[in-house]
Amino acid sequence: MVVLEIFTYPDERLKQISQPVQRVDDALRTFIAELEQTMRHSPGGVGIAAPQVGRFQRIVIVDVSAKPKIANHGRMILVNPEILSWEGMVKGREGCMSVPDYTGNVMRAERVTVSALDEQGEPREYHCEGYEARAIQHEIDHLDGLLFLDRLVSRRTDLFRRKNYGEKKRRRGEGGATPR
Amino acid sequence: MSKQWYMLTVVGEDRPGIVARVTTALFEGGCNLGEASMMRLGGNFTIMLMVELEGSDGELRKLLEPAARSLNLHIHIDGIKGRLHRHLEPDVSITVYGADRAGIVARVTGVLADAGLHVLELDSDVAGSRETPIYVMHIEGHAGEGIDALRSALKLIERDGIEVNLQPVDTMVG
Numbered sequence: 001m002v003v004l005e006i007f008t009y010p011d012e013r014l015k016q017i018s019q020p021v022q023r024v025d026d027a028l029r030t031f032i033a034e035l036e037q038t039m040r041h042s043p044g045g046v047g048i049a050a051p052q053v054g055r056f057q058r059i060v061i062v063d064v065s066a067k068p069k070i071a072n073h074g075r076m077i078l079v080n081p082e083i084l085s086w087e088g089m090v091k092g093r094e095g096c097m098s099v100p101d102y103t104g105n106v107m108r109a110e111r112v113t114v115s116a117l118d119e120q121g122e123p124r125e126y127h128c129e130g131y132e133a134r135a136i137q138h139e140i141d142h143l144d145g146l147l148f149l150d151r152l153v154s155r156r157t158d159l160f161r162r163k164n165y166g167e168k169k170r171r172r173g174e175g176g177a178t179p180r
Numbered sequence: 181m182s183k184q185w186y187m188l189t190v191v192g193e194d195r196p197g198i199v200a201r202v203t204t205a206l207f208e209g210g211c212n213l214g215e216a217s218m219m220r221l222g223g224n225f226t227i228m229l230m231v232e233l234e235g236s237d238g239e240l241r242k243l244l245e246p247a248a249r250s251l252n253l254h255i256h257i258d259g260i261k262g263r264l265h266r267h268l269e270p271d272v273s274i275t276v277y278g279a280d281r282a283g284i285v286a287r288v289t290g291v292l293a294d295a296g297l298h299v300l301e302l303d304s305d306v307a308g309s310r311e312t313p314i315y316v317m318h319i320e321g322h323a324g325e326g327i328d329a330l331r332s333a334l335k336l337i338e339r340d341g342i343e344v345n346l347q348p349v350d351t352m353v354g
Contacts, residue, residue, distance in 0.1 A: 047354030067350065093270070095353040101265050103351050131352060138354040 002034040003041045004053040006097050014098055015145040018049075018056040020080045024121030028059075032077055032119055036061050042097050047135040049142030052098050060116075060139040064132045072132045078116035081140055084125075087111040092134050094148040104152045108134045183234045185214065187260045188244075190227035192253035198225050201247040206231060209243035214264050219303070230262065270300050270320040270349050272327055274334075278342040280306055280313035288317070288337055288344070295333035296325030320349070 007014055021028065031050075039048035039061055046067070050059040060078040064070060088110030095103040111129045114136055118124050128136055138148060190202060199218060206213060214230030233240050237257045248255050274297075276288050289299065301320040308314035323330050327348050334344045 042353075044351075044353045046352060049354075062354075093349050093351040095351050097353065101267060103267075103269060131350060134352050135354050138352060142354075 001037050001041075004034055004038045006038065006042070006052050007054060008098050008100060009147060009149070011098075013054060013056075014051065014142070014147060016051060016056055017145045018051050018058045018143040020058050021117070024079060024117055024119065028079075029119055031055065032059065032061070035059065036075075036077075039063075045097055046131075047139045048097070049139040051142050051145075058143045060136070060143065062132065062135045062139060064135055067131060070131045071129055073126055073128065076116075076126065076136075077119040078114065078136070078139075079118070079121070081114050081116040081136070081143075083109075083137070083140065084113045084115055091153060092131075094134070094138055096138070096148055098142075099147060099149060102149075104148065105154075106134075106138075106148050106151045107153055108137045112136060181234055181236070183212075183232055185260050185262055186231045186233065186237060186240055187258045187262070188227065188229045188231045188240070189256040189258075190229070190244075190248075190253050191224055191256075192251055194220050194223055194225040195251065198251055198253070199227070201251060202227065202229075202244065202253070205243050205247045209240075210234070211240070211243070230260075230264075268298075268300055268322060269351060270322060272297070272321055272323045272330060273347045273349050274319040274321070274330070275345045276315075276317040276319070276337075276342060278315055280308070280315040284315050284342065285317065287340070288342065289319075291333045291336055292319075292321075292330060295329040296323060297330055298322040298324055 035048055035050060035053060038053060039045045046064045047060065047062040050057050058080045060081055061076065062078065063075045064072045065074045086109035089107050090110045091105050091107050093103050094106045110133060111127070112133045114126045114128060116124055141147070141150075190198070192198065203213065210233065212232040214232060216227065216229040218225070218227045218229070231240065237259060240257055241255060244255050247253065274292070278284060285304070299319055299321045302317065304315065304317035306313050306315055327346070330346060334346060337344055
């Protein structure tokens, strides 16, 4: 098992923009396997991006399947990922292997559609929501030199999460008014 | 004397520049700052600030005297055992609102404490109008006996006409 060193902020290299992968080959797959082992070695880690270990290529791994009761696609290898569409915004708490001992609230799209190559170089498309969508957005940010620290919001920013607000309204028979 | 952490409490009528004056005095006096909560409450400005200093609480007070005098600030200092890197992660976020009335905080936090809630952060506001004030409170905490215990407890409160929204906080680490 290979565990790569994870860069931690204030290492300036985390701010570097990663370049697209040109060729998906065995060498890349070897690296992806090491990146995945590094992610799984970290307690609670559900995602990792190549630049976190100093490889400035657009590669992200996300696997939130260990979390109970959430929609997920299992193990996702995303090479050259692109977010094609966003929907809804929701606040959630994030931490990062590259920012130890700190967590904070960040707004993310609730649903995203993502295109990427898989580890065989085949184009794939995923519709993700909630926790998995959050993980993907967090990891893709790393490819653009962004940390969740760049997107922190105040704890006073929101009052209610949109989804539950809507459910509550319906339950009371007050009609389907769109919140805000 | 070795380095010691203090909890510094500052309260005074709000005006621009309080944070800058206080923290500049501390910096120039050789202090190191830790975690802090600073907020305007009812026209006052309040600071709770961890300050590390190689010196006594008397020396710390002396550093702050000029700023305190000119800005009319009340200063309180406690030596503390606390230190940095002792964060507890919240796993639940609770928002409460309703018509403002006596006892709302005691009622809500009492029920939640009995159900195992450890409050890590709480902020609250009285808003609305003078005639019909509303109360809004936001809590982040740790559910010692699980989230379902809190949910059951909150049903009691909702019967009293207090709106409560509970969300599990599942921190995403990537």
